Amino acid sequence: xxxxxxxxxxxxxxxxxxxxxxxxxxxxxxxxxxxxxxxxxxxxxxxxxxxxxxxxxxxxxxxxxxxxxxxxxxxxxxxxxxxxxxxxxxxxxxxxxxxxxxxxxxxxxxxxxxxxxxxxxxxxxxxxxxxxxxxxxxxxxxxxxxxxxxxxxx
Amino acid sequence: xxxxxxxxxxxxxxxxxxxxxxxxxxxxxxxxxxxxxxxxxxxxxxxxxxxxxxxxxxxxxxxxxxxxxxxxxxxxxxxxxxxxxxxxxxxxxxxxxxxxxxxxx
Numbered sequence: 001x002x003x004x005x006x007x008x009x010x011x012x013x014x015x016x017x018x019x020x021x022x023x024x025x026x027x028x029x030x031x032x033x034x035x036x037x038x039x040x041x042x043x044x045x046x047x048x049x050x051x052x053x054x055x056x057x058x059x060x061x062x063x064x065x066x067x068x069x070x071x072x073x074x075x076x077x078x079x080x081x082x083x084x085x086x087x088x089x090x091x092x093x094x095x096x097x098x099x100x101x102x103x104x105x106x107x108x109x110x111x112x113x114x115x116x117x118x119x120x121x122x123x124x125x126x127x128x129x130x131x132x133x134x135x136x137x138x139x140x141x142x143x144x145x146x147x148x149x150x151x152x153x154x
Numbered sequence: 155x156x157x158x159x160x161x162x163x164x165x166x167x168x169x170x171x172x173x174x175x176x177x178x179x180x181x182x183x184x185x186x187x188x189x190x191x192x193x194x195x196x197x198x199x200x201x202x203x204x205x206x207x208x209x210x211x212x213x214x215x216x217x218x219x220x221x222x223x224x225x226x227x228x229x230x231x232x233x234x235x236x237x238x239x240x241x242x243x244x245x246x247x248x249x250x251x252x253x254x255x256x257x258x259x
Contacts, residue, residue, distance in 0.1 A: 001226055001227070003208055004220045008200075011187055014196055014199075017200075021203035035240075035243055038241050039238060039240055039241070044218065044219065046222070047222065060252060062254065063253070065244075065250050068245040069245050078245045079242070081245060091254055093254075151194065
């Protein structure tokens with residue numbers, strides 16, 4: 001948007017855009033949530049089409065919300081909990097794969113909070129999936145990585 | 155990733171090959187950002203992927219993009235939030251009907 005208005009990007013936008021560009025060079029498994037996909041489809045195609053072309057929307061597999069509710073017990077907001085839950089229970093319908101390796105965020109506090117409580121979160125997650133039917137027992141937690149951290153890999 | 159050393163005056167020296175690669179000149183302004191991971195140095199400007207997208211647009215598409223950007227910019231913060239919060243997912247149990255069962259193999 002800022003480029004269209006002949007304005008330089010903000011530092012946060014530079015960070016996000018460069019991380020995105022780097023990640024796109026090392027994998028073609030880039031995902032967005034169903035909600036983001038739906039919103040982008042309603043936006044001007046000029047802006048939305050390149051992102052929609054690069055990414056696949058994840059559907060919600062069973063138990064995604066149950067896990068999101070558990071995550072709110074660790075003081076995550078419901079919005080953040082849903083995103084984190086997509087990391088384990090997000091389903092790529094095309095490839096029938098579930099979950100992602102990493103969630104990339106500009107939210108340093110979210111990443112730091114997830115990292116700090118990771119052992120407890122992992123225990124809670126294991127306690128939940130052990131009682132679920134077979135395909136769900138193999139699910140894993142994603143990493144949460146900041147855009148700034150991605151740039152240190154470049 | 156380059157490793158830089160801070161000298162006694164608090165200065166760091168950017169290696170010449172990086173200066174050349176990034177097209178930096180004396181007097182160019184860089185931004186130093188403190189983040190959870192440490193200090194990040196930004197040259198600013200537009201990344202290659204975004205530049206490639208912008209350069210791929212014809213004049214008409216650029217005008218459309220500009221018009222849309224101006225329209226978006228004129229929205230209040232409340233209206234912008236409303237766009238991005240459309241179809242927000244509920245985490246309540248009553249909303250679970252759209253969840254898909256994983257295939258059993």
